[in-house]
Amino acid sequence: MPLFKIIDISPTAKVFLWKITEDFNELFRNVSLKDTSLARLEGMKSESHQKGFLAVRMLFQVAGYTDFDLYYDEFGKPHLKDGTHISISHSFDFSAIVLSNCNIGIDLEMVKDKVLRIAPRFMDVSHLENLTEAEQMRKATVVWGIKEAVFKLKNEVGISFPDHIFESPFQLSDKKCSAELHFKDVIQHYDILFEEIESDDSENPKQIYTLVCAVES
Structure with missing residues (x-):
């Protein structure tokens, strides 16, 4: 059971990370899905997305919930029936959920060079000056994660990453910063709060993932 890590980000908020090493059938056998979730799973064209979806349900079980405790509102935001706040993310070999007593957003991203090609579309690239290319990739991924996490937390139509969400200056070593939504x-x-996660798969090159959580100040 590859529960990768549990991170206490505050006394009332906890992140659960799952490293996906199982095949689809093993994951599917170990979760119970309501009809709407089963239909959603069957509609996914990518097996990677299917496995990420099922790994999230495995994390529910680790945290004491099941798929039957989860519902989505009209905007697609997930909620738990007992009122605990939840946010969900998946990226390649990892799935993540965060549970909190206050509104919270989470994003998980693999660090890839593509982020530098699209950086001008979502951030002020002057924030990447005086960094090595590897550092630029890592920092741009954090910025993308900040904007995704804030968007998931707020979850309103019309929010633009470059026009409405702004991060404060930060260094990669800080592991925290602040952000504003102007909307x-x-x-x-x-x-x-942000943290880098290193994949420990000995069969593949080491891969860095960035985990970002956003909470209302």
């Missing part, structure tokens, strides 16, 4: 004439403030 509909309101400025909202968020505390950001």
Whole structure:
């Protein structure tokens, strides 16, 4: 059972990470799905997405929940029936959930060179100056994760990553910063925590993932 890590990010918020090493059938055998989730799973064209979906359900069970405790609102945001706040993310070989007593957003991303090609579309690239290319990739991935996590937390149509979500200056070693959402004439403030996760698969080159959580200040 590859529960990779549990991270206590505060006294009332906890991240659960699953390293996906199982095949589809093994994951499928070990979870119970309601009809709507089964239909959603069957509609996924990518086996990687299917396995990520099932690994999230494995994490539910680790945390004391099942798929039957989860529902989505009209905007697609996940909720738990007992009122605990939840956010979900999946990237390649990892799935993650965060549970909290307050509204929270999570994002998990594999660090890849593609992020530098698209960086001008979602961030101020001057924030990447004076860094090596590897550091630029890692920092741009954190910035993308910040914007994804804030978006998931707020979950409103019309939010633009470059136009509405702004991160404070930070260094990769800080592992935290703040962010603001400027939207509909309101400025909202968020505390950001981020951490890098290294895949420990001995059969493949070491791969870095970035985990970001956003909570309302």
